[in-house]
Amino acid sequence: MFKSTQLIGLVLMGLCLVSKKSHAQQTATNAWVIQHVNIITMNEANSIIPNATVYIADHQIVSINGAYPKNATVIDGKGKWLMPGLIDMHVHTPTDVGPFGLKYPTQGATIFFDLQDQMLLYIANGVSTIFELSARAEHFGQRNEIAKGTVIGPRMALAAMIDGGTGQGRSVNTPEEGRQAVKSAKAEGYEFIKVYAYLNPATYFAIIDESNKQGLKVIGHIPTSFKDKLKEAFVPGFGMVAHAEELTNYAKDYSDQEAQEMAALLKTNGTWLSPTLITMEAIASQVRSLEPLKALPSLAYVHPLLQSKWLTANKYNKMSSPENIAHFEQYTRFNLQLVKACAAVGVPIVAGTDAGTSGVIAGFSLPDEMALLVKAGLSPQAAIASATKLPAQWLGIDKVLGSIEAGKLADLILLEENPLNDIQNIRKIAAVIINGQWLDQASIQKKLQHLAQKNTNMKDQFDWKTITSPKK
Numbered sequence: 001m002f003k004s005t006q007l008i009g010l011v012l013m014g015l016c017l018v019s020k021k022s023h024a025q026q027t028a029t030n031a032w033v034i035q036h037v038n039i040i041t042m043n044e045a046n047s048i049i050p051n052a053t054v055y056i057a058d059h060q061i062v063s064i065n066g067a068y069p070k071n072a073t074v075i076d077g078k079g080k081w082l083m084p085g086l087i088d089m090h091v092h093t094p095t096d097v098g099p100f101g102l103k104y105p106t107q108g109a110t111i112f113f114d115l116q117d118q119m120l121l122y123i124a125n126g127v128s129t130i131f132e133l134s135a136r137a138e139h140f141g142q143r144n145e146i147a148k149g150t151v152i153g154p155r156m157a158l159a160a161m162i163d164g165g166t167g168q169g170r171s172v173n174t175p176e177e178g179r180q181a182v183k184s185a186k187a188e189g190y191e192f193i194k195v196y197a198y199l200n201p202a203t204y205f206a207i208i209d210e211s212n213k214q215g216l217k218v219i220g221h222i223p224t225s226f227k228d229k230l231k232e233a234f235v236p237g238f239g240m241v242a243h244a245e246e247l248t249n250y251a252k253d254y255s256d257q258e259a260q261e262m263a264a265l266l267k268t269n270g271t272w273l274s275p276t277l278i279t280m281e282a283i284a285s286q287v288r289s290l291e292p293l294k295a296l297p298s299l300a301y302v303h304p305l306l307q308s309k310w311l312t313a314n315k316y317n318k319m320s321s322p323e324n325i326a327h328f329e330q331y332t333r334f335n336l337q338l339v340k341a342c343a344a345v346g347v348p349i350v351a352g353t354d355a356g357t358s359g360v361i362a363g364f365s366l367p368d369e370m371a372l373l374v375k376a377g378l379s380p381q382a383a384i385a386s387a388t389k390l391p392a393q394w395l396g397i398d399k400v401l402g403s404i405e406a407g408k409l410a411d412l413i414l415l416e417e418n419p420l421n422d423i424q425n426i427r428k429i430a431a432v433i434i435n436g437q438w439l440d441q442a443s444i445q446k447k448l449q450h451l452a453q454k455n456t457n458m459k460d461q462f463d464w465k466t467i468t469s470p471k472k
């Protein structure tokens, strides 16, 4: 009998022997060459390489316009555009839930969200990395399923959320508790900290200071406890504001001058902005009416329990009144002014969607966000940077992702048309390459249709009201 360490040794030796075979032989099944393709590199110089040959093997971009093995799969990229996979900097992926009312210890969840179904929505839109902004233990499990290859899905960055008050999760109300929460989150494996709305100022400052000490970057809301002292929230190490409305909340006359003053706070402090324009657009839309959401083709891909919640227990639509409609429209307008003001002074802007919020559909909402960034005044090039190299840089993964360069991971989107001419072309996907998997548009459509059918078939079992308030 071998001890397990000996066995591991043998396996490793085996791998060494395999790697001595010719490179071509080893990678042939997992090697592609895209020929005659135009590359939007998103490298430092933002170079475009026309009519290029890209060799991909073992999840990696091996070379651009270099040699490649004869037996690699060749794809004709003539007239097409290759760009880095997209990064969504603000998502909430549902995890299994229930039971509603614990009946006995050891009882598990009662409602299960198929991870592949959820992740398909990202892949279908070329989203190859997501930033989970209220990560829990289950998200580590989800990430491992994807890393293992059991599920095709995006790479996941995980932020632990810390709030004040007495709510669920990490609630801290003193600087000591705040520091301890950061240390615990780090020990549990979280890579980032998200600060939330109900922290008191002293605790908020302690969390940011401790995160800096522990080497964790901080993103988040601006706690309501700052009231009319917005400036004070901008301390060194407050890395990113998670929504434009965190600033809009402080607007008095919604003027461009006010937007510029806020932009100056971010610029001076080195704080980035993830405006999540689509979130406020979706909320404003649902305050007006649920009809646009009902008509959204991608709603069919959302789990029927969430469809039921969004359409029958919609908290935004319940607020519908002429005053609220005007209020949210004001917010959407000022958010655009803010983005414009931030871009003008060079505050880095990254694309995030808050996917999982009512009416914000995973994956499909990121091209919407990028289009809104262009509406706010960003060039298509800057909007693409906001969902590729800039977030890669903030997350600290820019050595491996965010641009197309030899040696980087091959998370790529092949587009039918040039997104630099029109950002809407970001939706014209010919194929997505992610984590060593090649998915063309036909296979993506087939999977989406299958999912829509599955959701329709399950609809009757997932009525929101029946499930969340079962009969006694």
Ligand SMILES: [Zn+2]
Pocket (backbone or CB within 6 Å): 090, 091, 092, 133, 354
């Ligand atoms: Zn969020």
